[in-house]
Amino acid sequence: MATIQMPQSQKKPATVQKEDAMLLQKEMINRNYHELATAHETGRKVSATFVPGNLNELLMCFDFARSLPETNALQNGMRKKSGKMIMDAERDGHSEDVCTYVKADLGMMLQGEVGPTGEKLPRPDVLLLSYTGCFTFMKWFELVRQKYDCETVMLHVPYQGDGHISPNMREYVVKQLKEKVIPTLERVSGVKFDIDRLRQYMRESTKAEEDLVAVLHSAKNRPSPIDGYFGGVYYIGPIFTAFRGAPEATEYYRVLRAEIEERVRAKKGPVTPEGELEDEKYRLVVEGPPNWTHFRDFWKMFYEEGAVVVASTYSKVGGVYDFGFRHDPDHPLESLAEYCLGCYTNLNFPQRIDMICRYLDEYQADGLLINSIKSCNSFSAGQLLMLREVEKRTGKPAAFIESDLVDPRYFSAANIKNRLESYFQMIKQKRAAAGAAVH
Amino acid sequence: MRCFIGIDLGSTTTKSVVIDEERNILGRGITNSRSNYDTAANIAKQEALVNARFHLFRGALKKSGALNGGLDEFVGQLERDFRLEQFTEQLADLEAVCGRNVDGGKFGDFAKPVVAALEETFRRLKLEAPELFAPGAKRKSDFFRDIAGSRYLAIGEEVAKAAELRYDFLLNIFDRSIIEVENREYGDSISKNLLAALDRTFRVLPEAAKRGEAIRAPIQGVLETALEESYVIGTGYGRARLPFSKEHVRSEILCHGLGAHVMYPHTATVLDIGGQDTKAIQVDRQGIVESFQMNDRCAAGCGRYLGYIADEMNMGLHELGPLAMKATKTVRINSTCTVFAGAELRDRLSLGEKREDIMAGLHRAIILRAMSILARSGGIRNEFTFTGGVAKNEAAVKALRDLIFENYGEMTINIDPDSIFTGALGGATFAWRAVVEEGKLAEARV
Amino acid sequence: MKLTDIVARCEHLFEDLDFNAVKEWKAAQPGRMAIGYMPIYVPREIIHAAGMLPVGIYGGGDQIEVIQGDAYYQSYICRIPRSTVELGLTGRLDCLDGMLFPSICDVIRNLSGMWQLMFKDKYVHYVDVPQNYDDSIGGEFYAHEMQQVREDLAKLRGKPITDDELRAAIAVYNDNRAAIAELYAYRAQAPWQAPTSEVYLVLRAGLVLPPEAHTQLVRDYLAAVKAEQRPKKDNARVVLTGAFCEQPPLSLIKSIEMAGCYVVDDDFVLVSRWLREPVPTDGDPLTALSKAFLHHSVQSSPKYDERREDKGKFLLHQVKTRGAEGVIFAAPSFCDPALLERPMLQEVLAKHKVPYTAFKYAENTGQMAPIREQAGTFADSIKLWSAA
Known part of the structure; x- marks a missing residue:
């Protein structure tokens, strides 16, 4: 999902912003892939699970090396490897209509399970099917199970259809944790569950969550010191994946927060692959995941025009922390349930729209941009209503572009650029008209 | 000014x-x-500026009253003569470039006959040029490449045949030369060509020539x-x-x-259907865009869809509309998918539906897609302005009028012939x- | 009743996108209410127990022009939500007092929230079902979910729904399921007598008729068709699977039959056959419905298979018990559940040497020639294969 390496600057900016946090993250990711590659040699068991509703603290309690297939797919997308994998999977009988994360993952298996860093990815010993906010997850792990025949444990996280978490929903998830998930993980790993260990990891999580929220909120400043979408995917990397609850993640967020707070003090704009953005012209809220195969080109279309994403919904897929939720060491299983139930794609449409309207207001954004992803019906189905509704409620302009996660065939640069330019100019013109009306 | x-x-x-x-x-x-x-940008701009001059001539001549009654005929003639002067200049240029390109053509022993054939071809081209710009002459296109190209090919073929020379020699030279000529700008010679055209016009219209000075003065002024x-x-x-x-x-x-x-000025909603995309735009009272939507990745509902159907039916694009207008009913076509529409069309034909009725259904299908894109952008508000190539297709316009009435009621629908x-x-x-x-x-x- | 009349009536109900049958039912007694539901499964017993009419909304078919609905969906999303939105926005669903959106996929799930925004004055609810099949875990969760629906509907009608009302409703639907099971068994036995193009229409009538009337209709059809002597053809016997949500156009079903295939089992309108055993009418009714869901419901791709070896079991069961010679995978374009499931099912079939073919459709698919061609070739190959 979001553990990607910061692209290298093409032209070095005059003063290179050395971001310690970035280096820390890079180390963490490489180490994790290495741990995965060597897990079986070193006698460790391997788990695989999804980003939304991932139970990292719990998996750590059983000493699993932790793999996240979405992350593998996106890493392969950024390294331009996903196109072939997807076509291989399609040749193997998978429909062109379905999610390309799944096909990239299955295609990678067909190619001999070599991971994004070139090291071999091990077969998971357990698939923790946290079925949270995305129907495809369920079929994805059934498909993997069909191939690997490995142990699979389902954690069904009910959808917030009525816009709230009922006691019945919470209880259902807790019961599954107690009676299904934990016993299975104990059996597969051979490690006895220790709830105090879980509490300890959760204390780490809470600290990291606090710092992450501070970083995300920093975009309320003018200029915003961060890009909450293109930069945001780096910031959420550790906490959405194999590191939440680990002390190195806590350290990462401490360093990151300090760096960002320094940028706020210095009134600096966000760092882009081509250096610091100096002139913030447009402030946007973005809904929907990014495209990974052309991530840099896509980003460039924004920073070239002086557009900064001040808030994004995608940076909430692995947990919505900015409205107060924190993992609670005093109620570990209940808070894991709440965490899963509260992930962005598990929210209903009115909740998602409320959240976006709130962002537009609180971050003083100029408008909403929806990047509609072909693969991801959970995000995409209904986004056109979202667009109309947000426009209606906020009076701010919204625009719509389309791409895909990791299928390079679905990225039309000319098309997207055309729409983005039109959108930016529309904002500018409206602003001018509003200004004229005031005088 | x-x-x-x-x-x-x-x-x-x-x-x-x-x-x-x-x-x-x-x-x-x-x-x-x-x-x-x-x-292309420079030439379009020059064309517009030339067109502007003619507009100003007309205004100045009208004001001076020098032509009273004969104004339209005069300006029309002058414009044709000017086009002829321009054409002649470009033709001379093309001839020179072709001549130079014989050298690089590796024709060996054939170089001489090729030069001779070129001379003959251009002689005939120049000879017939005035006919191309005569009053009432129909040209398929106003672009030099198209006019000169089609005539060069026709005459060249005859000349090559007569000289027992390979026709593709001449083709080859043309292909290598036209791009150079086409990409040349003739901005500096506009005044010169205009004055030459004026002389021509006076020769054709002796009545006007009698008032030569009275006419020349306002033109000179412009x-x-x-x-x-x-x-x-x-x-x-x-x-x-x-x-x-x-x-x-x-x-x-x-x-x-x-x-x-x-x-x-009362436009609130704009629909533009071009070859490659469909745009629905909402504007405010000042013409500022409030929201817009374009067709998504799918080409359904673009002009291209009609092009595809035309190919499928073995018809010209401009023949589709008139055929559809003959329909007595509208066959429902469900596939707005460009690829599937062909299959569905064949299915309908095999079921014995009439071509014109299917055509009416296809036009309705393309406009249905446009209606959805319009709905996406916020619907249709009064007044509604329809632009783009498809706005010239009467069957598409009819389908649009019907669907607007069915879904939004009575609306003012604006279509300008110059909407391009x-x-x-x-x-x-x-x-x-x-x-x-x-x-x-x-x-x-x- | 004459067979042709029964079929004509079903066809009329099927084609009526204004839901006049629902309007008539409501008009017959003031205060009556109707609750719509989408595929794949909702416990209709609760709606019936509330004295309301459950109405299945299965898209708009191939006779509706979709304009508004298309405005809300990208080209890579299936058609059923478009035509359903079109039905709603054109006022054709005004006769419904509420809508239930079952857990089936992300598109329908999101539609539940869209519906809440588009039809603010209606009752709208997303019905979750468990993907955990333990009585004490998924069973309890589901019973609570149903209790929620029960309370919501009680509020709507202004008085609680009693256990006895629920038990009575369960009995009514047990009877309906029994009649349909009988119809399906008969069709498998004599598919030339009860062609799927008719059986399908009879089934569809159950989406708009009260269950008691529908049960009678099914039995009337069965009696009438048994009295006929229809010509038997040398067709291949197939199970059609994947069509559990967006429905193929009727002409597609006819095309498959005309091409030489007898459909001897399918997953159309699965709501009416979801529970495979009669639900006990004693004890706590919601517990009974919950247990029936956990332990006696059909397998379908929106449901999780707990064990790898369970994959495809139900499909194989259909093939075996119905004496099918092959399987047609007919899935709506862009249908995530059906298309993601398909390779797994195909692997199972291949292992058991059951031949299959696959294609995609949309509810408004207009070109039948390729489908006739494919189904015909499949039927021929089955015959060659079995002759060899």
Whole structure:
């Protein structure tokens, strides 16, 4: 999902912003892939699970090396490897209509399970099917199970259809944790569950969550010191994946927060692959995941025009922390349930729209941009209503572009650029008209 | 006088519009986009400026009363003569380039007969040129490449045959030469060609020649007025390739919205269906875009869909509309998918449905897609302006009128025969606003 | 009743996108209410127990022009939500007092929230079902979910729904399921007598008729068709699977039959056959419904298979018990559940040497020639294969 390496600057900016946090993250990711590659040699068991509703603290309690297939797919997308994998999977009988994360993952298996860093990815010993906010997850792990025949444990996280978490929903998830998930993980790993260990990891999580929220909120400043979408995917990397609850993640967020707070003090704009953005012209809220195969080109279309994403919904897929939720060491299983139930794609449409309207207001954004992803019906189905509704409620302009996660065939640069330019100019013109009306 | 220019660089044609300080349209120009966007933009602009001169001639001549009654005939003749002068100049240029290209053609022993064949071809081309620009003559296209190309090929074939020379030698030379000529600009010779055209016109219209000086004076007056390019705005799909600074570039959505507003000031909703995309635009009372939607990845509902159907039916694109107008009922076509529509069409034909009824269904299907894109952008509000190539298709217009009535009730629907210039007009108006309203420095770009 | 009349009536109900049958039912007694539901499964017993009419909304078919609905969906999303939105926005669903959106996929799930925004004055609810099949875990969760629906509907009608009302409703639907099971068994036995193009229409009538009337209709059809002597053809016997949500056009079903295939089992309108055993009418009714869901419901791709070896079991069961010679995978374009499931099912079939073919459709698919061609070739190959 979001553990990607910061692209290298093409032209070095005059003063290179050395971001310690970035280096820390890079180390963490490489180490994790290495741990995965060597897990079986070193006698460790391997788990695989999804980003939304991932139970990292719990998996750590059983000493699993932790793999996240979405992350593998996106890493392969950024390294331009996903196109072939997807076509291989399609040749193997998978429909062109379905999610390309799944096909990239299955295609990678067909190619001999070599991971994004070139090291071999091990077969998971357990698939923790946290079925949270995305129907495809369920079929994805059934498909993997069909191939690997490995142990699979389902954690069904009910959808917030009525816009709230009922006691019945919470209880259902807790019961599954107690009676299904934990016993299975104990059996597969051979490690006895220790709830105090879980509490300890959760204390780490809470600290990291606090710092992450501070970083995300920093975009309320003018200029915003961060890009909450293109930069945001780096910031959420550790906490959405194999590191939440680990002390190195806590350290990462401490360093990151300090760096960002320094940028706020210095009134600096966000760092882009081509250096610091100096002139913030447009402030946007973005809904929907990014495209990974052309991530840099896509980003460039924004920073070239002086557009900064001040808030994004995608940076909430692995947990919505900015409205107060924190993992609670005093109620570990209940808070894991709440965490899963509260992930962005598990929210209903009115909740998602409320959240976006709130962002537009609180971050003083100029408008909403929806990047509609072909693969991801959970995000995409209904986004056109979202667009109309947000426009209606906020009076701010919204625009719509389309791409895909990791299928390079679905990225039309000319098309997207055309729409983005039109959108930016529309904002500018409206602003001018509003200004004229005031005088 | 101060002029404000908009240039719309489309994928097939490049359009330009010139307006004056009072925002009157002075001239329009159009050319094929060719491989070189730079040249296309320049040529379209020159065409528009020439067109503007004729507009001004007409105004000046009318004011002077020198022609009273014979004004239309005179200006029409003058314009044809001017086109002929331009054509002749380009033809001479083409001949020279072709001659030079014989050397590099590796024709060996055949070089001499090739030169002779070229001479003969161009002799005949020059000879027949006046006919091409005679009153009432029909030309398939106004672009030099098309006119000269089709005649060169026809005459060249005859000449080659007579000389027992391989025809492809001549083809080869033409292909290598036309691009160079096409990408040349003849801006400097406009005045010269105009004066030469005036002499020609006086020869054809002796009545007018009798009032020669009275006519010449206002024309001379116009020619002496510099058309100052105060500000230029570029737009269209190829705008990114224009050698303009960002200040001088606007998206075609904005230009289209504004252009439609200028043509019909009460426009609230604009639909543009072009070959490659469909746009639905909502504008406010000032012509500022409030929201817009374009067709998604799927080409359904674009002009291309009709092109595909035309291929499938083995018909010309322009024949589809008239055929559909003969329908007595509308066959329901469900596939707006360009690929599936062909299969569905064959299915319907095999079931014995009439071609015209199927055509009516296909036109309805394409407009249904457009209706959805319109709904996506916020629906149809009064007044509604329809632009783009498909707006020239009467069956599409009929389907649109029907569907608007069924879904939104009575609406004012505007369709301008010159709607192809909508984007350029919007660009010109943006140029005007930049200088007159925003006080941007007058600056000529191209 | 004459067979042709029964079929004509069903066809009329099927084609009526204004839901006049629902309007008539409501008009017959003031205060009556109707609750719509989408595929794949909702416990209709609760709606019936509330004295309301459950109405299945299965898209708009191939006779509706979709304009508004298309405005809300990208080209890569299936058609059923488009035509359903179109039905709603054109006022054709005004006769419904509420809508239930079952857990089936992300598109329908999101539609539940869209519906809440588009039809603010209606009752709208997303019905979650468990993907955990333990009585004490998924069973309890589901019973609570149903209790929620029960309370919501009680509020709507202004008085609680009693256990006895629920038990009575369960009995009514047990009877309906029994009649349909009988119809399906008969069709498998004599598919030339009860062609799927008719059986399908009879089934569809159950989406708009009260269950008691529908049960009678099914039995009437069965009696009438048994009295006929229809010509038997040398067709291949197939199970059609994947069509559990967006329905193929009727002409597609006819095309498959005309091409030489007898459909001897399918997953159309699965709501009416979801529970495979009669639900006990004693004890706590919601517990009974919950247990029936956990332990006796059909397998379908929106449901999780707990164990790898369970994959495809139900499909194989259909093939075996119905004496099918092959399987047609007919899935709506862009249908995530059906298309993601398909390779797994195909692997199972291949292992058991059951031949299959696959294609995609949309509810408004207009070109039948390729489908006739494919189904015909499949039927021929089955015959060759079995002759060899």
